[in-house]
Amino acid sequence: MAERIAIYLLICFSIFLGCNNTNIPSEWRVVHLESASRSDIITAAAFGSDDKGLLITSNRGETLVFSKNEEEEWIQLNQIGHHLHDMKIHNQESLFAVGNDGTILISESFGNIWEEVDSGTRQPLTALAFGDSSTGVAAGREGTLVRTDNGGITWNIVESNSESFLRDIVHIGNNTWFAVGSGGTILSSENDGRVWHSVKSGTNKNLSSIAFADEKNGFAVGAEGIILRTEDGGATWRELPPIISAGLLSVRFYDNDKGYIAGFKGSLFSTMNGGKTWQTENTYTDIGLYTVSFNGEQNVIVGGELGTILMNELPK
Numbered sequence: 437m438a439e440r441i442a443i444y445l446l447i448c449f450s451i452f453l454g455c456n457n458t459n460i461p462s463e464w465r466v467v468h469l470e471s472a473s474r475s476d477i478i479t480a481a482a483f484g485s486d487d488k489g490l491l492i493t494s495n496r497g498e499t500l501v502f503s504k505n506e507e508e509e510w511i512q513l514n515q516i517g518h519h520l521h522d523m524k525i526h527n528q529e530s531l532f533a534v535g536n537d538g539t540i541l542i543s544e545s546f547g548n549i550w551e552e553v554d555s556g557t558r559q560p561l562t563a564l565a566f567g568d569s570s571t572g573v574a575a576g577r578e579g580t581l582v583r584t585d586n587g588g589i590t591w592n593i594v595e596s597n598s599e600s601f602l603r604d605i606v607h608i609g610n611n612t613w614f615a616v617g618s619g620g621t622i623l624s625s626e627n628d629g630r631v632w633h634s635v636k637s638g639t640n641k642n643l644s645s646i647a648f649a650d651e652k653n654g655f656a657v658g659a660e661g662i663i664l665r666t667e668d669g670g671a672t673w674r675e676l677p678p679i680i681s682a683g684l685l686s687v688r689f690y691d692n693d694k695g696y697i698a699g700f701k702g703s704l705f706s707t708m709n710g711g712k713t714w715q716t717e718n719t720y721t722d723i724g725l726y727t728v729s730f731n732g733e734q735n736v737i738v739g740g741e742l743g744t745i746l747m748n749e750l751p752k
Contacts, residue, residue: 449581458720464719464746465740467500469493471512472743476500480523481729482531485518489731491549492533493743494519499535501547510745513547521562532588534561534574542588555582555591563615573629575602575615583629596632598623604645608654611675612644614670616643621636624670637673648685648712649695657684657697665711678712679705688728690736698725698738708751719746 468477469491476493481680483489484568489504490513492692503513520535531543533550538557555561561576572584574591579598582591600621604657607613611628615621620639625632637643641659648654648670656664656673661680664673682697689710697705697714704725706715719725724739731748 440713441688442492445677448534463667464748466721467510467745469500469510469743469745469749472500472502474742476743477724477741478739478745479521479740480533480727482523482525483729483731484528484546485694488546490523490531491739492520492523492744494521494535497536499533503547507534508660516541517548521560522564522574524564524566526566526573526588528571530588532564532566532572534564534576536560538576538582539590540574540588553588553591557582562651563602563604565605565607567611567613567628567743571628573607573613573615575605575617575664577601579617581615581629581632582638594629594632596623600636602640603643606648606654608669608677609651612651612669614648615694616658618642622646622670622673624658635670635673638675639664640723644684645686645688647689648694649689650692653710654709655687655695655697657683657687657699659683661699663697674691679716685724685726686728688730690730694736694737694750696738697726698728700724704738704746721727721746 476495481491484509491502493500497519499516501513502510518535518539519531523533532665533541536721538555540553543550556592557575559580561574564574568570577586579596581594581596583594584591600617602615602617605615613625615623616619620637622635622637623632643658654666663676682700688697689695702719702721705714707714722740726738
């Protein structure tokens with residue numbers, strides 16, 4: 437019996453790692469932000485249509501903003517007296533960032549000048565997403581959700597019916613949204629973020645990030661290496677066989693096929709088939725990797741502790 441169980445686990449592990457994946461990026465270029473301190477963590481990145489890039493690093497209540505110049509170097513642009521957690525580009529022009537004390541900032545100058553917008557809450561906001569040119573939702577502690585329907589000019593609190601610490605939020609189309617957080621919380625909205633309800637996740641482990649490859653197939657990751665998968669648009673979720681015990685912090689998809697999962701201890705995994713199989717990426721580091729983003733059709737960019745960036749070309 438024990439022998440059969442061992443064989444079963446070995447098969448599950450092999451399938452998940454996807455040993456037959458091809459065209460997987462293997463060489464990662466490491467960049468250290470020169471003016472960042474050892475305690476600075478890269479929490480978010482955003483890229484414009486003309487290859488402009490922006491990174492934010494947070495540490496002890498302040499945030500450094502870095503901009504990519506024509507020589508592909510990251511230089512410090514400015515310093516903000518807010519601890520920011522997430523940043524998104526909106527309508528190819530405006531930048532929005534969210535952080536502690538209910539902070540929502542907007543920049544129309546790609547990070548040079550920031551203005552604060554009233555969020556209606558003092559709770560920390562940790563994640564932000566936009567569904568279209570008008571609608572956006574930010575999520576945070578104690579189940580906090582704030583929503584805009586005018587492109588970020590004004591924000592209003594939305595009842596989440598949850599007290600969980602919400603860590604990530606995503607819009608998947610057809611007015612459908614998902615948020616994940618502490619205690620295995622998954623929240624869903626089918627009316628463009630106006631009304632939210634709880635979805636059974638099957639776990640009480642903290643969930644840090646959620647992303648969908650398409651409108652049916654999605655993944656949520658979190659504490660102790662947990663990975664959840666849905667194949668029915670988020671109606672039901674199942675836990676995948678574990679591949680690592682370290683906490684996972686970010687999952688993102690570039691398109692229907694290409695996706696990445698990042699986490700503590702230098703953990704980084706990639707898929708080229710929409711999450712059917714995953715392969716371990718050799719990062720040669722043990723730092724925490726907090727965020728995954730994409731620079732147009734060119735690069736996948738992973739940000740982490742110590743002001744560290746890992747970059748690689750996206751497979752064709």
